[in-house]
Amino acid sequence: MRRDDQIGRIIDLKRQVSRALHGATPEPLSRLDLTVAQMRILYLLGREGEVAVGRIAERLGVAQPSATRTLDRLVRQELVECFRHPSDRRVSLHRLAPAGQGLLDQLQQGRRARLEAALRRLDPSVLGQIEESFRLLRDALDEVAADTSREAAAPGEDRERHALQPTPIDAHGTGPPTTMELPGDGAAPVMATAPGAAAEGQT
Numbered sequence: 233m234r235r236d237d238q239i240g241r242i243i244d245l246k247r248q249v250s251r252a253l254h255g256a257t258p259e260p261l262s263r264l265d266l267t268v269a270q271m272r273i274l275y276l277l278g279r280e281g282e283v284a285v286g287r288i289a290e291r292l293g294v295a296q297p298s299a300t301r302t303l304d305r306l307v308r309q310e311l312v313e314c315f316r317h318p319s320d321r322r323v324s325l326h327r328l329a330p331a332g333q334g335l336l337d338q339l340q341q342g343r344r345a346r347l348e349a350a351l352r353r354l355d356p357s358v359l360g361q362i363e364e365s366f367r368l369l370r371d372a373l374d375e376v377a378a379d380t381s382r383e384a385a386a387p388g389e390d391r392e393r394h395a396l397q398p399t400p401i402d403a404h405g406t407g408p409p410t411t412m413e414l415p416g417d418g419a420a421p422v423m424a425t426a427p428g429a430a431a432e433g434q435t
Contacts, residue, residue: 252350253343269294269302274311274328278336282327284317311335 272292277283289299303326306312311332317323
């Protein structure tokens with residue numbers, strides 16, 4: 233059995249499990265008629281708290297006007313609150329309203345109940361295998377996250393290490409020129425617009 237094929241099947245199974253957990257549309261969602269983009273924003277605000285419009289657009293991969301229109305709908309539905317940044321009145325921040333947080337709590341409880349019901353159908357020996365498998369997967373994901381953090385920090389560490397190295401002195405007691413060219417870091421960020429972003433603005 234090829235390792236890559238096995239990994240592909242595991243990823244497919246994970247996707248199928250996720251679909252099964254999200255399968256039935258909960259009553260609050262069907263009643264509110266929320267779009268996928270609106271739900272993504274609610275989950276984002278649930279994770280990160282108070283977020284500026286620009287960051288929401290960046291995280292979702294859409295243009296800022298599209299994110300603004302979607303947020304406005306959520307504000308009108310009283311699921312999201314909009315307010316000014318306390319130290320910069322030009323910046324608008326958004327956070328979950330109590331009704332939005334309550335909706336996410338209902339969804340989480342429903343998925344937990346569905347998963348628990350499925351697990352109760354399995355033999356205890358199988359539950360032990362699943363528990364161990366998830367523990368190993370969690371540890372592997374932690375290692376990947378740690379490696380990513382180290383790789384992100386490495387360039388800065390290399391520059392710092394280089395700065396601390398002694399400057400070579402030539403036979404005349406003088407060192408090399410002190411001017412050193414560094415890559416500029418003032419480039420403006422580029423915002424990518426995901427396919428379908430324009431369509432979201434029309435929903």
